[in-house]
Amino acid sequence: MDIDLYINSVYCGFFPREVIEERLDEYRSEALSMAEYIDWDEVILYAVLAYDSQTSGFVAADLMLIRVPYSRYVELCKKLSGTCRLLFVRGK
Numbered sequence: 001m002d003i004d005l006y007i008n009s010v011y012c013g014f015f016p017r018e019v020i021e022e023r024l025d026e027y028r029s030e031a032l033s034m035a036e037y038i039d040w041d042e043v044i045l046y047a048v049l050a051y052d053s054q055t056s057g058f059v060a061a062d063l064m065l066i067r068v069p070y071s072r073y074v075e076l077c078k079k080l081s082g083t084c085r086l087l088f089v090r091g092k
Helices: 017-035 070-079
Strands: 003-007 010-015 042-051 058-069 084-090
Touching: 003 017, 017 042, 017 058, 017 084, 042 070, 058 070, 070 084
Parallel strands: 003 058
Antiparallel strands: 003 010, 042 058, 042 084
């Protein structure tokens, strides 16, 4: 089953899961590199993943590289649907 891909919230089309996973790996790697230069109270948000509420299947990925204060990240988590997950890395 193909998955919707968004880059910075711009729709890019349907792609096989393997393609999405490769892109997620690329974004995670870049986020880890960026995290070396952020403050202790910040994160790099690199993906928002959406899942189907009935099947729990992976249905969409929005990839980004955004530097976010940790407090803002916590606020986002509270407002997010139960079928979505935020992927981020923290600085060291």
